[in-house]
Every structure is written in C-alpha cells, then in structure tokens.
Amino acid sequence: MTTTTLCYIENNGKYLMLHRVKKRNDINEGKWIGVGGHVESQETPEECLVREVKEETGFTLTSYRLRGLVTFVNSECESELMCVFTADGYTGELIECDEGELCWVDKTMVPKLPAWEGDKVFLDLLLSGEERFFSVKLQYEGEKLIEKKINLY
Numbered sequence: 001m002t003t004t005t006l007c008y009i010e011n012n013g014k015y016l017m018l019h020r021v022k023k024r025n026d027i028n029e030g031k032w033i034g035v036g037g038h039v040e041s042q043e044t045p046e047e048c049l050v051r052e053v054k055e056e057t058g059f060t061l062t063s064y065r066l067r068g069l070v071t072f073v074n075s076e077c078e079s080e081l082m083c084v085f086t087a088d089g090y091t092g093e094l095i096e097c098d099e100g101e102l103c104w105v106d107k108t109m110v111p112k113l114p115a116w117e118g119d120k121v122f123l124d125l126l127l128s129g130e131e132r133f134f135s136v137k138l139q140y141e142g143e144k145l146i147e148k149k150i151n152l153y
Contacts, residue, residue, distance in 0.1 A: 002078055005036040005049040007064065007085040008126060009057070015110055016057065020100040032113035045083040053087070056097045063089025068134035070122055076142060084122055117145040125150075
C-alpha cells in the first residue's frame with residue numbers, strides 16, 4: 001500500500017485547488033484536487049506534506065492540521081492510504097506548478113468542480129464544518145465508486 005498526502009490550503013473562504021492538466025498519463029487528468037503527493041522513504045506524512053506543498057505551490061506551511069485518512073481500494077492498481085490535511089497558514093509566493101493549474105476557488109464552488117466521486121465524500125466532510133477526525137474507505141472498480149464507508153471520531 002502506498003502512502004500519500006493531500007492538502008486543502010484555505011484563504012478568505014477559498015481553497016487552493018490544482019486542475020490536473022499538464023502531466024502525461026496522469027490518473028487525475030482533468031480533475032481538480034488539493035496539493036500533495038507520495039510519502040518518500042523515511043519521511044513522515046507531515047514532512048511529505050510540507051515538502052510537496054513547497055514544491056507544487058511555493059508556499060511554506062506554517063499552520064496545518066491532519067483531518068482524516070482515506071483508504072482507496074481498486075482492483076486495477078495498488079491500494080493507497082491518503083492523509084488529508086487542511087492548512088490556514090503559509091508564507092511565500094504562489095509559483096507555477098508543473099502538474100497543473102493552481103487556482104483559488106470559493107469553497108461553495110469546490111463541490112461543482114470535476115473530481116473523483118470519492119473525493120466529494122471527504123470534501124463534503126471538510127466543507128460541512130465537521131471537526132471530528134475521519135476515516136473513509138473508498139472502493140472503486142476502474143473509475144466507478146462502488147462502496148464508501150465513513151467513520152468519525
């Protein structure tokens with residue numbers, strides 16, 4: 001199982017979203033996601049988060065919070081454990097991202113963006129103001145979400 005991070009950086013009622021339109025053979029092509037990436041060997045999820053956010057946005061995070069875990073299961077690829085963070089403090093200037101276009105999107109518009117069906121499950125938790133830690137299991141067949149389980153703590 002691979003481990004990844006995903007972060008929704010917040011500012012003035014908006015999330016910084018990444019429209020994945022630049023990478024070839026990208027499983028997320030055309031979709032809108034937060035920023036993040038794969039945890040490297042001997043790296044904690046928090047270290048990965050800070051590194052990936054810096055690489056993709058130019059921002060150095062100064063305030064962030066682990067909100068939940070998402071387990072992706074798909075018969076077509078390796079399972080993934082994703083650590084979902086939100087952040088509300090950073091320094092630096094936004095840079096161009098080689099994985100897609102970065103855009104500040106009003107939180108009310110985020111659910112309307114093209115995204116994975118399962119992403120909407122945990123985004124709904126974040127956008128609803130849910131403060132409890134969550135663990136979500138999303139099972140896919142190809143690109144179709146066939147099962148979801150949500151636990152709140």
